[in-house]
Amino acid sequence: MPACAIVDQHPVRRAGLERFVAESGRLSVAASARCVDDLLAGDAPLDVAIVDLTGWSGDPALPAIGRVADRCPVVVTMSWKGSPGFGALLRAGARGFVADHCDGHVIVAALTTVGEGGFYVCPGLTGRFEAEMVPGRNVDPAGLAPREVETLRWIAQGLTHAQIAGRMGLTEATVNTYAKRIRAKLNAGNKAELTRIAIERGHLTR
Template identity: 50%
Template sequence: MEVGVFSVAIVDDQPVSRAGMERLVGQDPNLWVADSVSTLDDLSRTGPGAYDIVVVDLPAQLATTSLELVSRTAAVGRPLVCASWEQPPTLLSTIRAGARGCITRQSEQTAVRAALRTVAEGGFSLCPRLVDRFQAELSRQVEEDPSGLAPREIETLRWIALGYTHAQVARRMGLSQATVHTYAKRLRAKLNVNNKADLTRMAIELGHLPEKSSPAA
């Protein structure tokens, strides 16, 4: 394969939109479709860097499930996430989960092409349609969380409440296990709890975890 040609995997359970993304990728001589599948588990390659880009469409589901999908996608390539963004997850939480680019299902083709090229070359891309929403989310982040938790502590709380071990949380957040231990200790102190069950309860009460979220297997 020529230097400068980037591999793209497309993950979308809607055949029509998946075919449309295939056509867009095919219009760029520096990109090629290595895989086009319905689910992440259908990808033919595994391991870090298996693809240069993975375009993943977030189906309508619980925010925590969507974030896990983004995190899993980041394990095989740079995620370019497509969603309606009219419901959770937020742009910020998606980026924290590992997204390297965010587009909307209403994005112009020129914006999608630009996002593909930017992410392929190692950059970060945000569709112009999402700029105002992103700025609004950043403004809200300036206000301190009522519980006094920092963004990374909230992210740690979510993963722990979902049933993940500290080692699994560390892998998903790109941190050392020792750092996750430190976050967990801070969480117990700030929330005045002593165990994982109470952390999960507090995560739900503070609105950081939907009550119907399924724990990790």
């Protein structure tokens, strides 16, 4: 079961999220803190963390996200005003985004997905993410074919080649061929690089 950390300056909200996550049966709460400094003062092994940005304003949040991302993948809670842009947060290390009004089920889904190596944007932020990050999302600059783009999306979400083959109605050998072509076109040596590129190009939001 993935171990998560919760960082939120509001004690009542933090306690409620701790309880909901623990009761979900999908994650364990390994750490809970008022701020990033308090979290990083501990040494509990972590698979994913959620950091509330609604009390932050602009760029000062970015170094804090980067420090947490050095330890584990990060989901951020964002408001419509004041939070840094998606591009800056991605560069800082964020791999999941949820709106501040999302319920616990969405937060658990985000933590589980990111903790397993995937990427998550909650439905309430998808339009904003696309508008900011993918102005030309119908064209792939590396010349990936549509089926290669689809394969890249599944790889970035953490699926194995066998699972991707089942989703796309292909043989695993065909998916292997697509993956080799994608790595060559993108000059990517591993899954982490493929995931980063997929995020930057917005292929996870289509």
